[in-house]
Amino acid sequence: MTDLYKLNDDVHHYLSVKYLGEETIQDLFVNAQKEIKDEFFPDKGFGKMRLAKAKGAITNFKKLSNDHFRTVDLMLFYVEVGTEFTNTYGDIDGKFYDSMNSMYDKVIVECEKDETLFKEIKDRLYAVVAESDGIGWGYHDVLEESYYSISWLEE
Template sequence: MKKDLDLGWFDLKKALQNTDRKELINIIRDLYRYSEENRRYLLARSINTNAEPGILEAYREVIKNEFFPEKWHGTLRYSVAKKAISDYSKASGDFAGTMELMLFYVENGVEFTCKYGDIDEEFYQEIYSAFEEFCTRLETPEGKTLYAGFRERLLKIRRKTKGMAWGFGDGIKLRVKEIEIFFEDAQSDS
């Protein structure tokens, strides 16, 4: 017999295929009860996120809590905030919601440095990298439809980052300008 650690997806799949519907629902219920992360994932995977905005809000809270927790100071674990974005995207398949979370992550990074002052180079690299990924996705055919809804927020980020250290403010300013030109050109081509 295989050790538990040697068992993989195919072993589990085989076992689940022999499980009746009621037992599968019980297994999912247990996973739901096991952790908050499981609850968020199962809800995002199973319920229309457009019809239930509370699902997206739960992921926003994870991100916000890394920057501005209700108690004490944030631990600012980039990996936790970025995992929330990735988990939402994988579970829901909601491109617009994923873009919302990506920009929300950047906005919280900007607010964090506005509130606490100059941070270190790693901080700015993490936030700028997320901003760059957001902008790259915004320039895709699917992202183009979202620009109008994000434009004011992008301009606000540009204003707030003016003069920020490590070239962060300059990088944001340049990238927002590139986005504006991209969408002006796209509009004139239409």
């Protein structure tokens, strides 16, 4: 078992979460955020914008931590950073916006199931809609439609 722990990072993280708890989950969360951000805005150079790698960071965090709230937070963070990227560098392409819209929709679905979650992140959800205004490919319209599909939760 010790050899497996040393050889495989996923096993290492899984066992750390299982036995070390909250501090390890927070470290994994921060690392996942960094992985996502680095795909768009690395410390040096230009972002490679590998969407699969950024989404993989979310999937790995979810598998290792089983932390629902932070997983949804990372999903929204992905959309926030993607929106910031396109506002910084200009319109990308339809595939990029499809990925952003799909992830945003997944966050919306989770908010429909959990009003407390929605209340925690509603300002960020709306901020993405506001920040997307003027972006092409119908991006803003799709985000706005998704957001207002759950706005009744605010009442």
